[in-house]
Amino acid sequence: MFEQLISKGFEIEFRSHAEAILSVDFPEVAEQLENVLLSSTIPIEEIIGSGGGETKGTQRLRNALAAHGWRKHNFVVQRIIDGVQREAQSHEIDHVKSFDAGTIALEIEWNNKDPFFDRDLENFKRLHADGAMSLGVIITRGASLQDSIFSLVRRFADDNNVSSHADMERIGLNPTRRQISDVMKRVTRTKNPIPFRDAWADQFTSDKFGTATTHWSKLQDRVQRGVGNPCPLVLIGLPRSIVTFGENQENVEQLLEEGRDEAQD
Template structure:
């Protein structure tokens, strides 16, 4: 399962027998994910222009999933006493696959949110699984090599386009704040322009407190979301093309 993703360097992890659940009960859904993800390609220019928000490549992945049936769904879990509603909870998931057997798989893409969003997703999955609403939860986030390689990606982009001053980055969509501009100038005196831009941009927009593989692992180590079966997928640095 997911051999093509492994071959491309994707991080993969499974919890609470999730791999067996997908392999035996939902092989078609697993094939859909494996087909959609290799098409993920994010030009470095989109990454920089996103300003830390969701890159267009991630939006394309969302669209590709929606087209094949992984659509947003709102679950309403209601408690009744003698037929009268007494309590209800609502859980919205960005991508849900309804299987022919009537079961649900839930998927969230956490490309670049604040890392507490992992707690929200995992607790939602836990509650939905406990209530029998979903069979498995899936999270896609930046993989190890992508997170670790962001500074190098920015440096290569700057070199590729012979950028030597901040004004040349504006057409690409990066307009640093006065604080960021001053930080870049101070660092450039010591480390050079490309390193300074890469350090400030990545620290401010894709820092350690955002959603990426290591932050997800921290939650799992603490047992967040347990015992919901989970599939975790981390795209590698290779999905970013330095154009």
């Protein structure tokens, strides 16, 4: 199951018999998810232009899932005593699809604060206990992607000859005063100064994709502690290879512009 994804570097983990449940009760789900994920790419320009927020690539992934019937749904769980509603809880899930055998819920955590994993897993746990869903899926940045963000950003700087903040403005990037200050402190310090490209790539990576954001190791921390247990889970880590280079200059400018617009919304 998910052999093609694994061969492409995706990380796949099953929890609480999720693999058996998928193979027996939901055989079409693995094929759907695999087809959608195999066709997904995120140009590096979208990562840079979005400033760490949700990229057009992750939006395309969401749209592809929606096209297969995975749509946002708000579960409402009510407690009724003698015909009178005493309380109600709602759980909004971004992607939900129902099948003859049951319902599957899916969340994509591209780059939120890592406590979002607690929210997702606890929602899955409650909904599973209430019989509202059979299995949960979480898609996030895999370890290979998280570990490579710096080198990917550094390569973007090399490819676009970014050696100063003026060069950043030339290609349509507008760092904040704080970001400029952080970079220049590293470039101009007396002890162990570093080249501008390294300083900017490191500042961007730590500021936008730091350890306190949603990625594979933070998800592992939760599930290994039992968060979400015993809800069956499928965990999917997006690999480094999902990030692409080599867009033509017109596409680069468009992607950077779209990313800035998205970050301002």
